[in-house]
Amino acid sequence: MQIAPDVWWVGARLDQPPLHHHAYYIRNGADGVLIDPGSPLTIDATLARLRRLTDLEAIRWIVFHNCDPESSACLPRLSELLPRSDARVVTEWRAHAGLRHYGHRFAPYLVEEHGWCLPLEGDRRLEFQLTPYLHLPGSMVSFDSLSRTLFSSGLFGGFEPGGDALESEDATYILENARPFHQHYMPSRELLSASLGRIRSRWPRIERIAPRQGHVVAPSIVDALFRGLADIECGVLSLADADVDLQRLLRIAEARQRLTDALMHLSSPLGMVRAMGTILESAGDVLDCELAVDLPGDGWTTWSAGDGHPEQRLPNPDWHHICLLGEPDMVLALKVADGSARPLDPDLERMLRDFAESMRPWVDHLLDDHRHAKELAALNTAAFSDPLTGLANRRALEELPLPSAYSLIALDLDHFKEVNDSCGHDAGDRVLKQLAQVLVRSVREHDRTYRLGGEEFLVLLPEADHATSLRVAERIRRSVRTLDLAGDAPRGRVTVSLGVSTRMAGQTGEFADLMEQADRALYAAKRSGRDRVCAADPCVLNGGQGERAGARQPSW
Structure with a gap:
C-alpha cells in the first residue's frame, strides 16, 4: 500500500488487535530502505509484500528506530534471506548495543557518526533526530526529504480498536487511540513534549506521519496531532508499584501536573495550600488540607485552605501527615474522607512525596520572603520604636x-x-x-x-x-x-x-x-x-480659630 511517492506500507496486521505493526519501504532503485521490518510474528507478511514491490536484492539499508523486539527480532531471519553483502543496519549506538545480540551479519551504520543523515541515490536522503527514552534510550525518528514523511517509530503510535483503514484524517480519533498507548509506554509528558518540540523545530514542513503502530497521519491533521500529543499525560505507571487501576493513576498524574502548574504561578503559601486542597480533592478522597513550615525564628506556621491567615501552630494532629521536606521541615496534613481512620491512597502519597522535592525552590523563596519580612520589621522597629521602652516614638x-x-x-x-x-x-x-x-x-x-x-x-x-x-x-x-x-x-x-x-x-x-x-x-x-x-475643655476645639479654654482639674 503506497502512502507517499515511492513510500510503501509493508507491515502486518496481527490476528489479535489492538496493536498492529507497521513496517515501511522506500523504493529508491538499488538503494532501497526497509524501515522497522518487524519480528518473527510479522516478518513473513512483510517479506511477501516486499517481493510484490521489488527484488530483495534492492534492499541496501535496514533502519531501526530503536531495539524494540517487535521491530527488530526478525534480524536473524533477514540475515539469511537478504542477498546483499553490503546491506547495513542503520541505527543509533545505544540501539545498536541491543541489536547486536541477535547475532546478525549486517555491519552498522551509526547515524551519529554521519551527521544524523543517510544520503541515498538521487536527491533523496533520510535525516534522523534522537528522541531519548521514548520509549527506549536510543530511540530516534527519521524524515524522508523527498516525500517529507516522518517515520515516527512509537511517537504518534496508538492502539487500534479495529477496522482496515491505514490512514486517518480524524485528529480526535487518533489522539483517543494514542492516549492510552502513550500512558502505558512513554515515560513522561516532559520528555515527550521536548522531543516533539525538537522534531517540529527541525522539520517545520512535515507532510505525513508514519508511526510504527496506530494510523498513518494524513497531511491535513499533522499540526493538530503535534499540539494534541504534547498534552497527553505519560508515565502514570510510575505512580504505582504495579500495573493497577489506570484511571485512578491518571487522576493522580493529572493532579501532579496541576500541582506543578500551581507551583509555577503561585508564590503565597495561602494560594498554594488552597490550590493543593482543590487539586487533591479531585484526585482522591481528600476533603481539606493544611501546609505547615518550621520557619526560622517563628517556629511552626500553618496555612489552612479555609483560613486567610497563618497560625503559629502545628497542623491538625488528627489528619494524615506527610513530611514533604526537611531543613526546613514542611508537613502537609490531609483530611481524608470518612475520617482519619481511612488510609490515604498510597500511590497519591507517593506522588506527593516525589513532588515535594520540586517544591524546594518554592520553599527557598518562602524563606527568603520570611527573612526579608523579619529584616524589614526590625528596620521598622528601629525607625519607629523607642529603643529603651519599646513604645512607638x-x-x-x-x-x-x-x-x-x-x-x-x-x-x-x-x-x-x-x-x-x-x-x-x-x-x-x-x-x-x-x-x-x-x-x-x-x-x-x-x-x-x-x-x-x-x-x-x-x-x-x-x-x-x-x-x-x-x-x-x-x-x-x-x-x-x-x-x-x-x-x-x-x-x-x-x-x-x-x-x-x-x-x-x-x-x-x-x-x-x-x-x-x-x-x-x-x-x-x-x-x-x-x-x-x-x-482641657473639649468644647473649645473649633477649626483652629485660636480660641483656647483654660485647663481644669476634674473632681474625683
Missing part, C-alpha cells in the same frame, strides 16, 4: 493616620531630674521602662502609646470620648503611684502629671491644636501640685 506618631475622633493624654514624670541625680541614669532608665509597662497595661487594646523623648509620654485613644479618656488617665496615674521602685527612685516612688484633650466627632482642627491643649492641661496639672489629671 515621635516619628511613628507623625506617620499615623488619625481617626475622625480621638483623645490625647500627655504625661510627664514628676521630678524626674531628682531620680537621675540621686539614683543615676541607669536607675532613671529602669523607671522609664516601668512607666512604659504601666501605660501598656492601662490602656485599651487599640489605644496607642508613645515616648516622645526624655520623660515625656503620650497616649492616643481612637474614638474615645472625654469621659473615657479621663478614666484611662486616672488609671495610669494610680498605677504609677503603686510602683515599687526601691533603689531606683527617692523614697521608692514616682508620680506623673497628665493632661487630657479630646476631639469630638464633627469637630475640625489640626492635631497640633489638640496636642497643644493636652500640653496646656499637663502644665496646669504641674502647677496645681503634680500627681494629678487635668483636662
Whole structure:
C-alpha cells in the first residue's frame, strides 16, 4: 500500500488487535530502505509484500528506530534471506548495543557518526533526530526529504480498536487511540513534549506521519496531532508499584501536573495550600488540607485552605501527615474522607512525596520572603520604636493616620531630674521602662502609646470620648503611684502629671491644636501640685480659630 511517492506500507496486521505493526519501504532503485521490518510474528507478511514491490536484492539499508523486539527480532531471519553483502543496519549506538545480540551479519551504520543523515541515490536522503527514552534510550525518528514523511517509530503510535483503514484524517480519533498507548509506554509528558518540540523545530514542513503502530497521519491533521500529543499525560505507571487501576493513576498524574502548574504561578503559601486542597480533592478522597513550615525564628506556621491567615501552630494532629521536606521541615496534613481512620491512597502519597522535592525552590523563596519580612520589621522597629521602652516614638506618631475622633493624654514624670541625680541614669532608665509597662497595661487594646523623648509620654485613644479618656488617665496615674521602685527612685516612688484633650466627632482642627491643649492641661496639672489629671475643655476645639479654654482639674 503506497502512502507517499515511492513510500510503501509493508507491515502486518496481527490476528489479535489492538496493536498492529507497521513496517515501511522506500523504493529508491538499488538503494532501497526497509524501515522497522518487524519480528518473527510479522516478518513473513512483510517479506511477501516486499517481493510484490521489488527484488530483495534492492534492499541496501535496514533502519531501526530503536531495539524494540517487535521491530527488530526478525534480524536473524533477514540475515539469511537478504542477498546483499553490503546491506547495513542503520541505527543509533545505544540501539545498536541491543541489536547486536541477535547475532546478525549486517555491519552498522551509526547515524551519529554521519551527521544524523543517510544520503541515498538521487536527491533523496533520510535525516534522523534522537528522541531519548521514548520509549527506549536510543530511540530516534527519521524524515524522508523527498516525500517529507516522518517515520515516527512509537511517537504518534496508538492502539487500534479495529477496522482496515491505514490512514486517518480524524485528529480526535487518533489522539483517543494514542492516549492510552502513550500512558502505558512513554515515560513522561516532559520528555515527550521536548522531543516533539525538537522534531517540529527541525522539520517545520512535515507532510505525513508514519508511526510504527496506530494510523498513518494524513497531511491535513499533522499540526493538530503535534499540539494534541504534547498534552497527553505519560508515565502514570510510575505512580504505582504495579500495573493497577489506570484511571485512578491518571487522576493522580493529572493532579501532579496541576500541582506543578500551581507551583509555577503561585508564590503565597495561602494560594498554594488552597490550590493543593482543590487539586487533591479531585484526585482522591481528600476533603481539606493544611501546609505547615518550621520557619526560622517563628517556629511552626500553618496555612489552612479555609483560613486567610497563618497560625503559629502545628497542623491538625488528627489528619494524615506527610513530611514533604526537611531543613526546613514542611508537613502537609490531609483530611481524608470518612475520617482519619481511612488510609490515604498510597500511590497519591507517593506522588506527593516525589513532588515535594520540586517544591524546594518554592520553599527557598518562602524563606527568603520570611527573612526579608523579619529584616524589614526590625528596620521598622528601629525607625519607629523607642529603643529603651519599646513604645512607638515621635516619628511613628507623625506617620499615623488619625481617626475622625480621638483623645490625647500627655504625661510627664514628676521630678524626674531628682531620680537621675540621686539614683543615676541607669536607675532613671529602669523607671522609664516601668512607666512604659504601666501605660501598656492601662490602656485599651487599640489605644496607642508613645515616648516622645526624655520623660515625656503620650497616649492616643481612637474614638474615645472625654469621659473615657479621663478614666484611662486616672488609671495610669494610680498605677504609677503603686510602683515599687526601691533603689531606683527617692523614697521608692514616682508620680506623673497628665493632661487630657479630646476631639469630638464633627469637630475640625489640626492635631497640633489638640496636642497643644493636652500640653496646656499637663502644665496646669504641674502647677496645681503634680500627681494629678487635668483636662482641657473639649468644647473649645473649633477649626483652629485660636480660641483656647483654660485647663481644669476634674473632681474625683
